[in-house]
Amino acid sequence: MSDLLRIEGLTIRLPVDGVPRTVLHDVSLSLAPGQTLGLVGESGSGKSMTARAIARLLPPGAQVEGRVCVDGAAVFDLRGAALRRYRAEDVAMIFQDPRAHTNPVRRIGDFLTEALRVNRGLGSREANRQAVELLAQVGIADGERRLRQYPHELSGGLLQRVMIAATVAVRPRLILADEPTTALDVTTQAEVMGILARLRREYGMAMLFITHDLDLAAAVCDQTVVMYAGRVVERQASARLHSDPLHPYTAALVQARPDLGRAAARLDAIPGQPTTAYEAPEGCAFAPRCRHAEPECGEGVQDLRAFGDGQSRCRRTLELRGKVAP
Template identity: 45%
Template sequence: MEPSLVEIRGLSVAFDGVPVLRGIDLDIRRGEAIGLVGESGCGKSVTWLAALGLLPGKAAISGSVRLDGSEILGAPRSVLESVRGGRIAMIFQDPSSSLNPVLRIGRQITEALAIHRGLVGEAAKSEALRLMDLVGIPDARRRFDLYPHEFSGGQCQRLMIAMALAGEPDLLVADEPTTALDATIQAQILDLLITLRAETGMATIFISHDLGAVSQVCERACVMYAGRIVEQGSIDALFSNPYHPYTLGLFDAIPELDGPRDRLIPIPGTVPDPRHLPEGCAFSPRCSRAEADCRVRRPDLKAVAGDRSLACHHPVDAPQRTDEMRLEPAS
């Protein structure tokens, strides 16, 4: 098997002694798309901010993050600056806070091209216009010198993707890239990510709470809860027959678009405060299948079948789901 592009082992993060990420293990192969799903506060974004050295200095980070076999966790700033954007690029959920409001869009894209590919002058402008065309910005040449506020929210997200592509990265981390966009624009951004991955061959990490979007973009998914991965596997296997009660709860909370209206089935409670995690399984206070051992013994993530991994003492023994869960993105 081809070596992984990125290997994460035992990645943990604590703020002021409080653990918020607890031993993440993850392999990303070249060209594949992986979804990270779970409720807010589960550690999806922190995983990649830690891997790229983007957390504040008070964060205590341990573990290993290897890119093509070379350790980048805790690497010197000069190394990380070549990795960020050049090898691993990240786009964030709020382009309005990521784009500089006082710099023209053309300058922001050409700066990325100068840093990562050494392009300047007309060569940089030509490539910037190509990237703007590639991500679907209409009339790119005329709009090259406009400011971010002169673009719509969806277009600003496209511009963020263009800047991420400027360094020709091997891995694109998309952190909730469709948040706050209407359903039509969401679908366009998802189609764009799928197309770009097919054309460039880059791997993709898609961070989202939207299971429908993940099913469209990704081949494999990791379900996170309270700073840990609790289940992972291929999209088809995971979505047709979830094993972890938390994964099943996420699916059960999705509204049915066809058939009679019915009440949603929410997961009771909330994600626990990391300062006061339960002694055993972090999900046990919310889990209808929890037994005495769940409250005193934390389950480890173990391989269970094929590419499936699971961290649960009493997994769901559910029949295969019959609703062909290639979901439409949530509106």
């Protein structure tokens, strides 16, 4: 099966105080049609920047190296009508905060039917009818009344469901979900993820799912990519990420999560502070926080190497495998 999404050597620099700073470094990953790929890591690791690069939503002044291809088309080569068609038909993004990405002075109906009217050429009556059906699919009853409401009249959970309905309205081939459940309570999180998983299966869409929650990634994603300081440090089947982590950073993330089945006086937190790509030291960026680091870890960046069905960027992976798991 050919890849729907392929990223090769993606490096992004952004101007910080007038100086270009690297925020993503040599990111490579792939995603097949119909699959879900998780992207996890601490704040500043480059997860959202990767998604924005795929959607061509990078800030002004961004310098880009490498390639992002969706269904064989080079995304950064698209211009004009081809770029508009790509954003309208091929890729759609679900943002972390739906209130920040809906117009507060426009009704929900305007937000939901715009893509149906503009991209699919539907009249207002038919667009409204389909919008009501979309709301029903995401678990929102009384759709006709909801279309007349404004964003401030809906709870965070309902508004995120509206965002999902708008995303699937045009049946994109790739969904970029940037922590879509972070601002929701646990019950609503489960409902929203269930809706998203069902719609993805029904329409055969692939999804890049960004999250801080390793347990959620394991439940939702076929494979998970772990990022640290703007680099991919591990990729592995989600089911094995907890039991057989390849990189010490992944093992530290697993160890730091709450576990109802394990008695502990406090969480085993990762020492030190998260590091951005442009603040990272020479060599392995995680070395200053790693309990397994050796002097050689500061001498050059390790390549991402294959280990069985997974990949790791740690030079001691073979030596430590099986010893870093919780």
